[in-house]
């Protein structure tokens with residue numbers, strides 16, 4: 077989020093105050109909505125590269141460049157060609173967590189096979205939140221969601237007493253996601269300041285998205301991260317927003333165009349994305 081100061085004619089200032097009062101809303105909301113309409117930049121659109129069904133079938137070839145991804149969002153997650161690492165997009169920077177745990181920022185020219193991003197802005201927030209397990213985090217976020225039928229972005233920020241993540245390593249061409257996730261590298265971090273970048277997708281979006289919650293972690297010093305399997309925190313802030321629009325960019329590769337993507341990917345996704353010890 078950016079903060080700007082600008083000069084406004086008295087008439088517009090009065091109209092702005094009137095609108096804030098009549099809609100019982102904030103100055104931020106009125107100005108953001110007006111600018112979004114005037115500049116043709118929709119707020120809270122989910123931009124997605126490829127689909128979860130394609131991932132499950134082992135289609136990990138590059139489809140969209142990181143620079144294009146970042147034009148559509150400053151917050152999100154994804155993966156890299158051949159599943160070589162975990163992607164975290166935070167504050168407009170795309171990071172890669174490699175299977176040896178090293179975090180690097182990613183060049184704009186790099187192609188990615190799957191990613192989901194949005195322009196994050198806070199619509200709701202709760203401070204002093206705590207959870208002992210991933211399931212408790214899910215329950216806290218569930219209480220903040222106003223619907224089962226739109227997408228949500230969640231940013232969880234603060235000090236985590238425990239985070240367990242995994243980072244995929246590159247797999248041979250054609251390996252399905254379930255098989256690929258069985259050879260993952262896992263990491264545990266203690267007393268780590270950082271951010272969970274999270275997305276929640278409705279069940280009906282299962283062929284496109286990972287249904288339910290999907291969190292990637294990035295430490296404040298940008299040295300640790302990965303796909304979150306478990307976590308614990310006693311005092312973190314959770315903020316988020318709902319997303320009512322979705323833009324999906326489908327790969328143009330021959331492999332994607334000819335693939336059979338008719339199989340329901342949900343069982344393989346559940347197995348690949350969750351903590352195997354639970």
Ligand SMILES: [Zn+2]
Nearest residue numbers: 290291292303
């Ligand atoms: Zn992930």
